[in-house]
Amino acid sequence: xxxxxxxxxxxxxxxxxxxxxxxxxxxxxxxxxxxxxxxxxxxxxxxxxxxxxxxxxxxxxxxxxxxxxxxxxxxxxxxxxxxxxxxxxxxxxxxxxxxxxxxxxxxxxxxxxxxxxxxxxxxxxxxxxxxxxxxxxxxxxxxxxxxxxxxxxxxxxxxxxxxxxxxxxxxxxxxxxxxxxxxxxxxxxxxxxxxxxxxxxxxxxxxxxxxxxxxxxxxxxxxxxxxxxxxxxxxxxxxxxxxxxxxxxxxxxxxxx
Ligand SMILES: C[S@@+](CC[C@H](N)C(=O)[O-])C[C@H]1O[C@@H](n2cnc3c(N)ncnc32)[C@H](O)[C@@H]1O
Numbered sequence: 300x301x302x303x304x305x306x307x308x309x310x311x312x313x314x315x316x317x318x319x320x321x322x323x324x325x326x327x328x329x330x331x332x333x334x335x336x337x338x339x340x341x342x343x344x345x346x347x348x349x350x351x352x353x354x355x356x357x358x359x360x361x362x363x364x365x366x367x368x369x370x371x372x373x374x375x376x377x378x379x380x381x382x383x384x385x386x387x388x389x390x391x392x393x394x395x396x397x398x399x400x401x402x403x404x405x406x407x408x409x410x411x412x413x414x415x416x417x418x419x420x421x422x423x424x425x426x427x428x429x430x431x432x433x434x435x436x437x438x439x440x441x442x443x444x445x446x447x448x449x450x451x452x453x454x455x456x457x458x459x460x461x462x463x464x465x466x467x468x469x470x471x472x473x474x475x476x477x478x479x480x481x482x483x484x485x486x487x488x489x490x491x492x493x494x495x496x497x498x499x500x501x502x503x504x505x506x507x508x509x510x511x512x513x514x515x516x517x518x519x520x521x522x523x524x525x526x527x528x529x530x531x532x533x534x535x536x537x538x539x540x541x542x543x544x545x546x547x548x549x550x551x552x553x554x555x556x
Contacts, residue, residue, distance in 0.1 A: 351418030355381030453528025486549035
């Protein structure tokens with residue numbers, strides 16, 4: 300179901316962050332991208348949908364390996380960045396749509412691969428979005444979700460920290476929760492992989508939020524207990540941490556709604 304207030308929060312946040320997000324090197328980091336593309340099992344004749352595509356980093360990376368990629372996102376400023384990226388890469392087989400992941404504007408069984416990266420933690424109803432992704436994926440196709448998955452022990456503290464950093468954060472699923480909603484959607488799990496995406500805190504936060512965030516990270520480092528589950532440490536240029544990211548790929552078995 301569409302949550303209009305939350306969607307406004309998303310659009311506001313990602314309109315402000317569209318350009319910095321598009322330009323931050325970690326979002327195109329090579330090892331993370333290689334693992335993601337491997338999970339997608341791409342082939343030259345496939346048609347792919349990237350849901351909540353943002354500035355099109357994953358969509359453009361997939362475009363070289365498939366027939367066509369469609370990227371859809373609710374934030375027009377993100378789609379504008381995706382168009383910039385498409386032009387820079389000279390890609391002719393990519394199309395962009397502005398739209399809501401909770402009601403994808405595509406017929407059933409339209410795509411061979413349906414992906415979404417770093418988006419479920421912004422969704423009030425990730426299970427509903429996964430069901431939508433399954434609906435537009437053809438039987439025998441593949442659905443791939445990439446997102447931060449804190450451990451059950453750190454999930455609450457992680458969510459609180461993330462909401463402070465980004466008010467459009469809802470809750471990050473644990474890996475077990477993500478796998479469970481896949482089963483509930485009638486999908487057949489194929490692969491589970493993951494990586495630690497390292498980042499510097501001040502490149503991902505508004506300066507007004509930095510004192511409170513830095514205090515949380517410093518407490519974790521001083522206490523040596525990693526309450527946030529992000530392995531915070533002092534880097535040469537500032538506070539660093541990692542996002543614990545999982546990649547889950549499912550086959551869309553025949554008969555899935
Ligand atoms: C953290 S960014 C990730 C962008 C991109 N997937 C990537 O990995 O680079 C999250 C994106 O999700 C989009 N988003 C959040 N909720 C959405 C929804 N309900 N429908 C479509 N897009 C949504 C935001 O606009 C934003 O571009």
